[in-house]
Amino acid sequence: VTIDHKKPTIHDLPQISKRAYEIQPHGPNYQELRDGGRLIAHVQIMPTTVGQVNDIKYFDEFGNISVTQNYDWRGFKSSEDYLHPDGNFAYTFWFNKAGQRVLQLVHMYNADKKVIPTSYHLENYHNNDYLFSNIDNLFSFFLDQLIKNDDQATLIVNNPEDLATAVQSLDSHPRIFLRYQHLFDPQQVITNSTSNRITDTIVSNSSQAAALREHSDQVMPAVIADMSLSDTELHAAVSYTHLRAHETLRHL
Numbered sequence: 001v002t003i004d005h006k007k008p009t010i011h012d013l014p015q016i017s018k019r020a021y022e023i024q025p026h027g028p029n030y031q032e033l034r035d036g037g038r039l040i041a042h043v044q045i046m047p048t049t050v051g052q053v054n055d056i057k058y059f060d061e062f063g064n065i066s067v068t069q070n071y072d073w074r075g076f077k078s079s080e081d082y083l084h085p086d087g088n089f090a091y092t093f094w095f096n097k098a099g100q101r102v103l104q105l106v107h108m109y110n111a112d113k114k115v116i117p118t119s120y121h122l123e124n125y126h127n128n129d130y131l132f133s134n135i136d137n138l139f140s141f142f143l144d145q146l147i148k149n150d151d152q153a154t155l156i157v158n159n160p161e162d163l164a165t166a167v168q169s170l171d172s173h174p175r176i177f178l179r180y181q182h183l184f185d186p187q188q189v190i191t192n193s194t195s196n197r198i199t200d201t202i203v204s205n206s207s208q209a210a211a212l213r214e215h216s217d218q219v220m221p222a223v224i225a226d227m228s229l230s231d232t233e234l235h236a237a238v239s240y241t242h243l244r245a246h247e248t249l250r251h252l
Helices: 135-147 160-167 186-193 206-215
Strands: 022-026 030-035 038-045 053-059 065-071 077-083 089-095 101-109 115-125 128-132 154-157 175-179 200-203 223-225 249-251
Touching: 089 115, 115 135, 128 135, 135 160, 154 160, 160 175, 160 186, 175 186, 186 200, 186 206, 200 206
Parallel strands: 154 175, 154 249, 175 200, 200 223
Antiparallel strands: 022 030, 030 038, 038 053, 053 065, 065 077, 077 089, 089 101, 101 115, 115 128
């Protein structure tokens, strides 16, 4: 696969006027954009590159960071963060390679005067705009879009501590496996595993599987020990298991 890869430096960006501002280099790691003595922006260089822009932080007249522009390694601006004067997030915008805004995240102060994410706006997705109240709803939407034409889809959720809620809210009906590497909260694992949306639960070893069954007062689905091999099994001849025709396996 050929990936279009530009390597823009501060001198290549159209929003930076070389006539209006002074560009001051500070070694290979960052540069400063100044107007007289005033710091306008801090340009961080992407690691292992020669001058390629990683992010640009713009400062207001009081020296506070007001906007941060983040760049993808392929050379285009991928997102912008707008900040309140106190440093908290106000808005985040994400862009595609063509520079079109595709997603907006709004942060607002709650009753405790803490800034929290309040809404996600998906813009012009197949000519429609969508509003989501939280990241789980947004993720569920995209999963549904990904597998909507696949009636044999299988999802393996590698971090169910974060994603179990989202995958249980899908409109589609894939096979869903929750894969737990650690049982920090066994009761939460049991709660997630006994949902009627979950096919099976995968844990690291048979001892964890036994512990879950012992502590559950509900009928647990099959609990599968993960790929923990003995020395004999590790050195045994390799056998391959193939997916059924047209079956899609996705690892989250």
